[in-house]
Amino acid sequence: MSGLDFEISQRPDFALVSVQMQPGQVVYSEPAAMASMTPSLTMKAGLKGGWKKALGRVFAGESMIVNTFTAENGPGEITFAPGTPGDVMHYRLDGNSIYLQRGAFLIHSEGIELSAKWGGAKGFFSGNGLVLLKAEGTGDLFFNSYGAILEVDVTDDYVVDTGYIVAFEDTLDYKVVVLPGSRPSKTIKNFLFGGEGLVCRFSGQGKVWIQTRYVHPLLAWVYPFRPTKSND
Amino acid sequence: MYGAEEFAGGVFHQSIEGGRATATIELTASGVKAVTSTGQTFEIRYQDCALDVGGASGRMVFLRTMDRRLTIFCEDRRFPKALEMDAGPEFAEQLATVQKSRWREGFQWRMWLAVGTAVCLLCLVGGYYALLWTAKSSIGAIPVSADIQIGKAAFDARTLEGPQVTDRVVVDAVKAMVARLEPHAELKGLTFDVYVVNSSDINAYCLPGGKIVVFTGLLKTAQSAEQVTGVLSHEMSHAIKRHGLRHVMESMGIVVAVELLVGDVGGLVSLAADLGKSAALTSYSRDAETEADVTGVKMLHAAAIDPLELAGFFELLKQQQPEFTAAIQWLSTHPQHDERIATVRGEVAKLPPQEYRGMEIDWEKLQQRLQEIGAE
Numbered sequence: 001m002s003g004l005d006f007e008i009s010q011r012p013d014f015a016l017v018s019v020q021m022q023p024g025q026v027v028y029s030e031p032a033a034m035a036s037m038t039p040s041l042t043m044k045a046g047l048k049g050g051w052k053k054a055l056g057r058v059f060a061g062e063s064m065i066v067n068t069f070t071a072e073n074g075p076g077e078i079t080f081a082p083g084t085p086g087d088v089m090h091y092r093l094d095g096n097s098i099y100l101q102r103g104a105f106l107i108h109s110e111g112i113e114l115s116a117k118w119g120g121a122k123g124f125f126s127g128n129g130l131v132l133l134k135a136e137g138t139g140d141l142f143f144n145s146y147g148a149i150l151e152v153d154v155t156d157d158y159v160v161d162t163g164y165i166v167a168f169e170d171t172l173d174y175k176v177v178v179l180p181g182s183r184p185s186k187t188i189k190n191f192l193f194g195g196e197g198l199v200c201r202f203s204g205q206g207k208v209w210i211q212t213r214y215v216h217p218l219l220a221w222v223y224p225f226r227p228t229k230s231n232d
Numbered sequence: 233m234y235g236a237e238e239f240a241g242g243v244f245h246q247s248i249e250g251g252r253a254t255a256t257i258e259l260t261a262s263g264v265k266a267v268t269s270t271g272q273t274f275e276i277r278y279q280d281c282a283l284d285v286g287g288a289s290g291r292m293v294f295l296r297t298m299d300r301r302l303t304i305f306c307e308d309r310r311f312p313k314a315l316e317m318d319a320g321p322e323f324a325e326q327l328a329t330v331q332k333s334r335w336r337e338g339f340q341w342r343m344w345l346a347v348g349t350a351v352c353l354l355c356l357v358g359g360y361y362a363l364l365w366t367a368k369s370s371i372g373a374i375p376v377s378a379d380i381q382i383g384k385a386a387f388d389a390r391t392l393e394g395p396q397v398t399d400r401v402v403v404d405a406v407k408a409m410v411a412r413l414e415p416h417a418e419l420k421g422l423t424f425d426v427y428v429v430n431s432s433d434i435n436a437y438c439l440p441g442g443k444i445v446v447f448t449g450l451l452k453t454a455q456s457a458e459q460v461t462g463v464l465s466h467e468m469s470h471a472i473k474r475h476g477l478r479h480v481m482e483s484m485g486i487v488v489a490v491e492l493l494v495g496d497v498g499g500l501v502s503l504a505a506d507l508g509k510s511a512a513l514t515s516y517s518r519d520a521e522t523e524a525d526v527t528g529v530k531m532l533h534a535a536a537i538d539p540l541e542l543a544g545f546f547e548l549l550k551q552q553q554p555e556f557t558a559a560i561q562w563l564s565t566h567p568q569h570d571e572r573i574a575t576v577r578g579e580v581a582k583l584p585p586q587e588y589r590g591m592e593i594d595w596e597k598l599q600q601r602l603q604e605i606g607a608e
């Protein structure tokens with residue numbers, strides 16, 4: 001299967017993916033990710049993979065709806081932009097799988113399946129949303145970060161704050177733990193509600209992608225300024 | 233049988249672009265062979281091979297050279313079994329050890345989860361009973377007005393066991409007995425109201441708060457006003473010792489308990505109304521009956537009425553029991569005569585000497601009036 005003809009521009013702060021689509025080619029995206037497209041392309045919104053998979057995506061912090069773009073009437077160009085300022089990473093899946101943090105999925109080509117990965121107890125206790133999205137199959141996958149992306153080659157052990165993980169390869173073992181040194185009283189709170197001190201300990205061999213900004217502090221800063229509906 | 237099965241997996245090696253590639257894995261006689269999609273071939277001999285299990289799924293098998301430069305991995309569920317068959321027993325052992333340690337880790341999580349769940353359940357159940365217990369043990373803090381409300385609710389909910397007798401001679405006689413005992417009730421604030429009911433049942437009861445119902449059958453069967461007063465002292469003691477309130481509280485659910493703890497007796501009252509429809513409210517435990525006998529004896533003694541009159545009434549019932557098969561009401565809720573006679577005598581023996589005075593009631597006239605009004 002030939003890969004997508006793509007280009008990522010405006011890196012690393014406001015990355016944009018443009019794809020040159022051949023007739024009949026298909027691209028799947030997170031809703032609202034499409035920025036522009038030529039009229040030869042058609043868009044269809046739907047619950048890709050049935051309602052179970054769609055529901056799974058919701059638990060993994062993604063949208064239930066996946067938009068399908070098809071080059072039905074000849075070749076065309078389409079561009080995608082993530083919702084947060086940051087970088088976009090391309091990853092070629094070759095029969096293996098990769099795990100994405102909530103909100104990190106942007107687009108993928110044909111041949112890739114997305115499913116929510118219930119991390120068992122380790123996923124459950126992290127309020128930070130370490131319910132992961134698993135992408136598997138053969139094809140092109142694009143994921144986005146908040147801030148720039150660092151690619152880390154893990155060869156033994158590596159610790160990342162759960163809020164900074166973007167994605168990691170399937171060959172890595174992961175465990176959500178409390179950062180040693182946190183006070184016990186804080187530990188319980190962290191386990192239940194997430195927050196600082198909750199880290200993911202990776203072991204084995206593989207790649208981890210880390211974002212250089214954490215989105216929660218920004219949200220906390222913006223929150224008081226949000227428009228609210230008044231009742232009078 | 234070698235070379236029969238192929239597994240999808242991958243390789244880590246620095247000669248590969250990006251350091252990693254997917255590969256087709258095969259188990260040969262001497263080792264594990266991996267061929268990438270670009271045709272690069274890698275092999276690890278079994279004797280140079282270190283084994284590990286992990287990956288994000290926890291099921292991925294890693295085979296590494298001792299210098300860790302080459303890693304072949306596979307997540308196929310059939311792979312561990314094939315490895316065991318082809319690579320020999322020492323591998324099977326290694327694999328089992330690694331898997332067991334992983335399982336143990338998982339087990340710890342499951343155990344903590346199970347312990348957590350159990351603790352939560354215990355807290356819930358414990359909390360439930362603690363709340364009920366707190367509500368029940370707060371009986372002393374509940375005002376007597378609650379008893380009166382409960383008694384009124386129960387009285388309104390039930391139908392009298394026969395036509396009410398309003399004859400002054402009969403009613404005044406019973407009222408005089410109650411009036412003699414009332415000043416000696418150890419719980420103040422109760423209001424003892426008397427109702428006489430025309431019924432052949434040899435019975436009397438006192439609802440929480442002090443409403444007393446006496447059956448004409450009791451008045452006709454007793455041999456003296458003192459015996460009736462003895463029975464009344466026992467019944468009044470049930471109200472004084474708040475046995476009815478206790479009984480309602482034992483029947484209450486968590487909602488009523490919570491209401492009670494915040495000072496609302498509404499739930500108790502409606503519960504009492506339900507219980508009051510049957511005889512449930514005035515059926516007490518053996519301990520409560522004994523307590524009522526003991527309290528009754530003390531009250532009779534304080535009122536200068538011979539407490540042995542109560543024992544005398546039990547004796548009478550015992551002797552005449554066969555003749556009262558139709559009117560066994562009081563007996564069914566008050567069994568064990570001999571034991572109760574012994575209790576009364578024992579209590580009397582403990583009391584200081586007292587000069588007893590009889591009731592100033594014309595017993596003959598009362599009996600005559602009962603005949604005249606056609607009492608059952």
Ligand SMILES: [Zn+2]
Pocket residue numbers: 466467470516521524566
């Ligand atoms: Zn009794």
